[in-house]
Amino acid sequence: MLGYYVRLAAISIRENAVMSLLMITAVAVGIGTCMTIVTVNYIMAKDPIPQKSEVLYAVQLDSWNPNDAFRDDGSPPDQLTYTDALALMDARSAFRQTAMVGTSLIVQPDDPDSKPFQASGRAAYADFFAMFDTPFLFGSGWDADADRRLEQVVVLSREMNDRLFGGENSVGENITLGSYDYRVVGVLDTWQPMPKFYDVTTGPFDKTEDVFVPFSLVASLQLPRNGNTNCWKPVDGDGYEAFLASECIWIQFWAELRNDAEKREYLAFLDNYVNDQKSLGRFARPLNNRVNDVNEWMDVMRVVDSNATMMLPVSIMFLTVCLLNTIGLLLAKFLGKAPEIALRRALGASKRALFVQYLVESGCIGVAGGVVGVVLTWLGLRGIEALFGDLVENLVQLDLVMVTAAVVLAIVSSMAAGLYPTWRACNIEPAAQLKSQ
Amino acid sequence: MLSMKNVSRIYRTDVVQTHALRNLSLEVEAGEFVALVGPSGSGKTTFLNIAGLLETFDDGSYQLDGRDVAGLNDNDRSRLRNEKIGFIFQSFNLIPELNIADNIDVPLRYRGFAARERKRRVDRVLEVVGLGGRKKHLPSQLSGGQQQRVAIARALAGDPGFLLADEPTGNLDSSTAAGVMELINEIHRNGATIIMVTHDLELAARAERIVRLSDGQVVLLDEGGEGSELENGAAV
Amino acid sequence: MEIGPILRAMTRNKIGAILIALQIAFTMTVVVNAYFMIEERMRLMERPSGVVEDQLFHISTRGFTPDFNGKVSVQDDLALLRQTPGIVDAVAINAIPLSGGGWSMSLQVEPGDGEQGHGVAIYMVDDHGLDTLGVELIAGRDFTPADVRERGPATSDWPDKAIISEATVKALWADANPLEVVGRTAYINDDEPVTIIGVVEKLQAPWNGWTTVEQSMLVPDKLIWTGVRYMVRTEPGRRDEMMPIVEELLARSNNQRIVRAPESMAETRARSYALDSGLAKILGVIMAMLVSITSLGIVGLASFSVRRRTKQIGIRRALGAKKRDILRYFLVENFMITTLGVVLGAVMTVGFNVWLVQALNFPKIDWLYVPIGMLALWLIGIIAVLGPARRATAVPPAVATRTV
Numbered sequence A: 001m002l003g004y005y006v007r008l009a010a011i012s013i014r015e016n017a018v019m020s021l022l023m024i025t026a027v028a029v030g031i032g033t034c035m036t037i038v039t040v041n042y043i044m045a046k047d048p049i050p051q052k053s054e055v056l057y058a059v060q061l062d063s064w065n066p067n068d069a070f071r072d073d074g075s076p077p078d079q080l081t082y083t084d085a086l087a088l089m090d091a092r093s094a095f096r097q098t099a100m101v102g103t104s105l106i107v108q109p110d111d112p113d114s115k116p117f118q119a120s121g122r123a124a125y126a127d128f129f130a131m132f133d134t135p136f137l138f139g140s141g142w143d144a145d146a147d148r149r150l151e152q153v154v155v156l157s158r159e160m161n162d163r164l165f166g167g168e169n170s171v172g173e174n175i176t177l178g179s180y181d182y183r184v185v186g187v188l189d190t191w192q193p194m195p196k197f198y199d200v201t202t203g204p205f206d207k208t209e210d211v212f213v214p215f216s217l218v219a220s221l222q223l224p225r226n227g228n229t230n231c232w233k234p235v236d237g238d239g240y241e242a243f244l245a246s247e248c249i250w251i252q253f254w255a256e257l258r259n260d261a262e263k264r265e266y267l268a269f270l271d272n273y274v275n276d277q278k279s280l281g282r283f284a285r286p287l288n289n290r291v292n293d294v295n296e297w298m299d300v301m302r303v304v305d306s307n308a309t310m311m312l313p314v315s316i317m318f319l320t321v322c323l324l325n326t327i328g329l330l331l332a333k334f335l336g337k338a339p340e341i342a343l344r345r346a347l348g349a350s351k352r353a354l355f356v357q358y359l360v361e362s363g364c365i366g367v368a369g370g371v372v373g374v375v376l377t378w379l380g381l382r383g384i385e386a387l388f389g390d391l392v393e394n395l396v397q398l399d400l401v402m403v404t405a406a407v408v409l410a411i412v413s414s415m416a417a418g419l420y421p422t423w424r425a426c427n428i429e430p431a432a433q434l435k436s437q
Numbered sequence B: 001m002l003s004m005k006n007v008s009r010i011y012r013t014d015v016v017q018t019h020a021l022r023n024l025s026l027e028v029e030a031g032e033f034v035a036l037v038g039p040s041g042s043g044k045t046t047f048l049n050i051a052g053l054l055e056t057f058d059d060g061s062y063q064l065d066g067r068d069v070a071g072l073n074d075n076d077r078s079r080l081r082n083e084k085i086g087f088i089f090q091s092f093n094l095i096p097e098l099n100i101a102d103n104i105d106v107p108l109r110y111r112g113f114a115a116r117e118r119k120r121r122v123d124r125v126l127e128v129v130g131l132g133g134r135k136k137h138l139p140s141q142l143s144g145g146q147q148q149r150v151a152i153a154r155a156l157a158g159d160p161g162f163l164l165a166d167e168p169t170g171n172l173d174s175s176t177a178a179g180v181m182e183l184i185n186e187i188h189r190n191g192a193t194i195i196m197v198t199h200d201l202e203l204a205a206r207a208e209r210i211v212r213l214s215d216g217q218v219v220l221l222d223e224g225g226e227g228s229e230l231e232n233g234a235a236v
Numbered sequence C: 001m002e003i004g005p006i007l008r009a010m011t012r013n014k015i016g017a018i019l020i021a022l023q024i025a026f027t028m029t030v031v032v033n034a035y036f037m038i039e040e041r042m043r044l045m046e047r048p049s050g051v052v053e054d055q056l057f058h059i060s061t062r063g064f065t066p067d068f069n070g071k072v073s074v075q076d077d078l079a080l081l082r083q084t085p086g087i088v089d090a091v092a093i094n095a096i097p098l099s100g101g102g103w104s105m106s107l108q109v110e111p112g113d114g115e116q117g118h119g120v121a122i123y124m125v126d127d128h129g130l131d132t133l134g135v136e137l138i139a140g141r142d143f144t145p146a147d148v149r150e151r152g153p154a155t156s157d158w159p160d161k162a163i164i165s166e167a168t169v170k171a172l173w174a175d176a177n178p179l180e181v182v183g184r185t186a187y188i189n190d191d192e193p194v195t196i197i198g199v200v201e202k203l204q205a206p207w208n209g210w211t212t213v214e215q216s217m218l219v220p221d222k223l224i225w226t227g228v229r230y231m232v233r234t235e236p237g238r239r240d241e242m243m244p245i246v247e248e249l250l251a252r253s254n255n256q257r258i259v260r261a262p263e264s265m266a267e268t269r270a271r272s273y274a275l276d277s278g279l280a281k282i283l284g285v286i287m288a289m290l291v292s293i294t295s296l297g298i299v300g301l302a303s304f305s306v307r308r309r310t311k312q313i314g315i316r317r318a319l320g321a322k323k324r325d326i327l328r329y330f331l332v333e334n335f336m337i338t339t340l341g342v343v344l345g346a347v348m349t350v351g352f353n354v355w356l357v358q359a360l361n362f363p364k365i366d367w368l369y370v371p372i373g374m375l376a377l378w379l380i381g382i383i384a385v386l387g388p389a390r391r392a393t394a395v396p397p398a399v400a401t402r403t404v
């Protein structure tokens, strides 16, 4: 019987080829556009580290200007001063913690023929790797001793290891970064959390760094800083020491707190610390220390671009128009067949049979639209990539979840679009129809 | 009132040519009531369409009310239909999505009457056909006889001098048909010229004259049942 | 006009009418807001930066050996660049307009840390700065070699002279004339006095999204860092040709450093507004698709409606309707549906904009866009229905007697 319905649907679709094409195109374009935008938003708003997002906390201390809040809504600064970062690290009150900052290092390959080049780096503490579950291909991170002893050790990204060592296990090898020798202790496997949650102060969807080095080297080797530096108060004196001692903020700080008790204790510790500092004449603002877990932090830092947020309702309205369009056309088409339907009813077709017949027809249009829609979604993402280039490189990946969502959305929305017209079609009263002829 | 001379109508399709009317000639006086009979496919509807300016013809001449209609453009023909001619169709032809009053209102609007005048006329003709209480009903809510009475009311609303009816009782049972015939007779008594196509010889007999069509030609003219006279259509 | 009967007939097929009206309303909401946003972004993108963009490119270098001498390197590089044929002038600079990275400080009229400050972008240049950037001095004088001091990585104080943009003048001294502010003192870092020696007409800060993007200040600090960026001004039309030459020149002159690929100001501008221009394009495509889908939808529905009502049209013709009456019937019917759509659309357009303003800080739409949008959609509706309506007029009156 289904075969019969599919044949009827095919005849009917072909009979109104232009209209059918319009309907399929409308569904496809609607779904393509909507899913493209949804995908970008989905990646922006995704939980980057679902297994740990509830135990990792970004730490904020309100060390800002007594006369002027850091943000208009009164929230504390998004980064820490060097003084405070070191104090929190020394206290080690959390289960794990790391201060960190982006840097850039010049890599000088041993091979005299290859030119030196600049690599993006991150200076962090030993806990960084354990806290953020970084996958290792070879070796491991460094240990806390290395931090203390200012050891020149480095963890390479997989890409950097490929470039420098052709992908071989390079643990134990030395490389030259900015004229200093570093010993490779580990090589990461591919690692690209989306968003790059541990530092969203600059491009939140940037690539992860090429090299990771101990934070203590920032001061000892005067590594350059990549990222934002904000000062509310002039630096007191000249030189790097003066800068480190200043009230300028430039360090991200994360703590791993395994449960509510630890979280409460840690907040109490922070308050204590700030109160101590107050007695030294710092922290003139009211007590305002905060810890936010990963997902809260992504909200606080407005990681989802407002343009992407704006596009979401736009694309949903777009899909709505496309579906309304299809509903309208199907309805008009089915009602235009009222005499035929009345006749079939008079000849003994049950409502159910008609329902199935017309639902098969709208379903065919839906599935066709959906399939084309998924293709268009892929094309749409490529289009966005072409438009924005490396700004969005990591935002335009169509994963399994999104493909499934696109297909489901296609089928559900076109079925929904077909349902009402189908229902109307099978509720045509044969008697009234024949009478008003 | 109506004067046709040697009117021909040929329908051409890809495969065949149908001579629906062949050199048909017919005179109808003002105020006359003519019944048109003939076998199926003999050209009755075609004749009515041409007489009512719904279709054009290929050959011959046709004067309506002393005016040659061959040269009229579409707009003039529409205006003449609207002002001079009333139609009653076999299948009633009410507009299903308009209520009774709005259906009757249709030709009056094209006539350009003011709202008050239109309302007066709608009320009047609905009284005439005895459906005053049904103004807001939809056609599908009426019986066949009632629908046809509405159609007659619509035809009458513009006070046409010329009424064309194509099997007005064809879809009705005999007693309802009698009622409709009574209405048509009444209109005739009020001075309108009427041409009515019918298969029912009994109804035809009520006309003043019966014209018989066969194969697109007038074959016989019955004068009000007072004997008959044969008139040959021109040779093919 | 036969509005009454059309309206009554339409209420018998409410859904069809509502579907079109909703389509029009949603289309209008998106199209009007999108159009406004596109215009807004275009307006932003059209703002000049104040520098002679088509003659400028920038290139950065960074020494990596411990004994790398920034001071000597900058001196040599600038001497080399300035004498290279094809190059008008060059300067070491800390930030590039439109690039998104830079340095800002607070300037105030009175000294002291409670005083109101005005954020200004800082450009550190030497006495070749104005000439290289091609900014126009409208008051006071340029820096002289005597004004210029050296700024190393450890320097944290500020020179005592500065040239500011006209917008900065306005911010500091409200309605003061550029000529009269020359010689006045402003304060940086709460209480370090800076004498304004000149005013340039326009020089944008590096951050195009900054509300005070026009506020900037040039200070006579010659950079002697190990990592430094040069802005290079070429002779007109020779920029692209000079870029690889300069890259090669710098790379060869000193191998104790890396030289990053040069970037023209045109590229910097494109990168700076990539999001805006990309968004404008996406919105443009969406607008075009929406309008086509909606108008094709109207064409389709009207065609179905004409087909369904063929008999009715015949009857109307038989009852005396002229062709133009039939045309008018469909136009009026469509006009009424479209009107419902655009009225609803006007409300939704404003509603969507209110949401954008409140939730996302987008600019508020100019009310004029709403009636213009309504008009545009009305027109689109009428044009879309014209074809099917014309086909309706071709239905012969004989349909009344011929069809079942």
Ligand SMILES: Nc1ncnc2c1ncn2[C@@H]1O[C@H](COP(=O)(O)OP(=O)(O)OP(=O)(O)O)[C@@H](O)[C@H]1O
Binding pocket: B011, B012, B013, B018, B019, B020, B038, B039, B040, B041, B042, B043, B044, B045, B046, B047
């Ligand atoms: N549009 C058309 N195209 C081709 N042939 C037509 C067309 N309309 C009518 N005819 C043919 O013209 C001839 C006359 O048709 P017409 O409708 O006038 O007959 P009729 O006398 O009204 O018959 P009936 O009593 O069955 O209604 C018929 O042979 C018919 O097939």
Ligand SMILES: [Mg+2]
Binding pocket: B044, B045, B046
């Ligand atoms: Mg007939």
